[in-house]
Amino acid sequence: xxxxxxxxxxxxxxxxxxxxxxxxxxxxxxxxxxxxxxxxxxxxxxxxxxxxxxxxxxxxxxxxxxxxxxxxxxxxxxxxxxxxxxxxxxxxxxxxxxxxxxxxxxxxxxxxxxxxxxxxxxxxxxxxxxxxxxxxxxxxxxxxxxxxxxxxxxxxxxxxxxxxxxxxxxxxxxxxxxxxxxxxxxxxxxxxxxxxxxxxxxxxxxxxxxxxxxxxxxxxxxxxxxxxxxxxxxxxxxxxxxxxxxxxxxxxxxxxxxxxxxxxxxxxxxxxxxxxxxxxxxxxxxxxxxxxxxxxxxxxxxxxxxxxxxxxxxxxxxxxxxxxxxxxxxxxxxxxxxxxxxxxxxxxxxxxxxxxxxxxxxxxxxxxxxxxxxxxxxxxxxxxxxxxxxxxxxxxxxxxxxxxxxxxxxxxxxxxxxxxxxxxxxxxxxxxxxxxxxxxxxxxxxxxxxxxxxxxxxxxxxxx
Numbered sequence: 001x002x003x004x005x006x007x008x009x010x011x012x013x014x015x016x017x018x019x020x021x022x023x024x025x026x027x028x029x030x031x032x033x034x035x036x037x038x039x040x041x042x043x044x045x046x047x048x049x050x051x052x053x054x055x056x057x058x059x060x061x062x063x064x065x066x067x068x069x070x071x072x073x074x075x076x077x078x079x080x081x082x083x084x085x086x087x088x089x090x091x092x093x094x095x096x097x098x099x100x101x102x103x104x105x106x107x108x109x110x111x112x113x114x115x116x117x118x119x120x121x122x123x124x125x126x127x128x129x130x131x132x133x134x135x136x137x138x139x140x141x142x143x144x145x146x147x148x149x150x151x152x153x154x155x156x157x158x159x160x161x162x163x164x165x166x167x168x169x170x171x172x173x174x175x176x177x178x179x180x181x182x183x184x185x186x187x188x189x190x191x192x193x194x195x196x197x198x199x200x201x202x203x204x205x206x207x208x209x210x211x212x213x214x215x216x217x218x219x220x221x222x223x224x225x226x227x228x229x230x231x232x233x234x235x236x237x238x239x240x241x242x243x244x245x246x247x248x249x250x251x252x253x254x255x256x257x258x259x260x261x262x263x264x265x266x267x268x269x270x271x272x273x274x275x276x277x278x279x280x281x282x283x284x285x286x287x288x289x290x291x292x293x294x295x296x297x298x299x300x301x302x303x304x305x306x307x308x309x310x311x312x313x314x315x316x317x318x319x320x321x322x323x324x325x326x327x328x329x330x331x332x333x334x335x336x337x338x339x340x341x342x343x344x345x346x347x348x349x350x351x352x353x354x355x356x357x358x359x360x361x362x363x364x365x366x367x368x369x370x371x372x373x374x375x376x377x378x379x380x381x382x383x384x385x386x387x388x389x390x391x392x393x394x395x396x397x398x399x400x401x402x403x404x405x406x407x408x409x410x411x412x413x414x415x416x417x418x419x420x421x422x423x424x425x426x427x428x429x430x431x432x433x434x435x436x437x438x439x440x441x442x443x444x445x446x447x448x449x450x451x452x453x454x455x456x457x458x459x460x461x462x463x464x
Contacts (some may be wrong), residue, residue, distance in 0.1 A: 037096040
């Protein structure tokens, strides 16, 4: 059995820690059955955005008529779009693997591994043990136990990337960010999309107003059902029938499509590692339990990224990896501030958020202390020029000290506009940097200070 100073499990954000360990002269092993680069590079954010970008261009052409510009889409080359994505991912993956294999002093194990005892892993090639272990093993699609699903040749966010031909029709099971992003993509490609969500609204972690606006806009392009629990799937005659039950009445609905995409959530890969054998605990959903310093219940074992299920985004995992190595290799004792992790949903309209929701702020501080501000894109000169009738920003503030608790945007460039709120929260925590900065006029960025300036007590804000 070979012993190491450091073992890193997972080559996504985990590679950051492995690189730092090597820089400190530690004997280091990196374990990942592949593909190298983790979820984001191979089956997550990067390939999906390579697909969504051309989908956005399709929608811009279609929506240009509202500006008096009448364009025509002669054809959409689905095969080209998919192969362009796969080629880009192959190149990046090959580069990542080459860098790992060529890293001086790094032992790379491209194979399955699981714990057999304290800080000891079993691999096909033998056993290894580490003084310090970092688990960044990621997550995989959650597949609900729906009768008939296994025989339906269903797609996931991973297998959908292998498609060569565009399905004529598609039922998407789920209503989170993966579901709505792929609903946007396939609809723009010309697929007839039906989205079936068991919850009462889409992207349930977002503000209710954001969720409602997203549904309103998606329903102009596809069929959206919420409050439906999929009860069974049947495949026959080259198509799939999805039977769903209404959560309230119990009545059933049936939807027929050429293919099914399951986007019902994610599950941690911790179970495959059998982490309990090394003293690492998991919660009732299977995610590794860590504190805000990313420490597990077992000394000298840390976990971060999707495996812990806190903020399941690559930018969060990168920051968590940085926090861990600064703690371990530099003696810092910083804690991860999860409320400062922003995220974006690249549907159409785009969504971006940071911090807490209004409901969370009210629960923590009370209606007399929380202020809410709204601003619509169309109230800015740039928004008017774009004929943007639907986008808006929402600020959640604490009146007593001006703290910016949360910020939420839906509309064009949301993922860019949110950064001003992120920076304000990270730098001072208050809304002052937003108001003190001079904003270009006319620009969409003016919607951000407008939301802050429009704030009023939450008790005075009347929902539309």
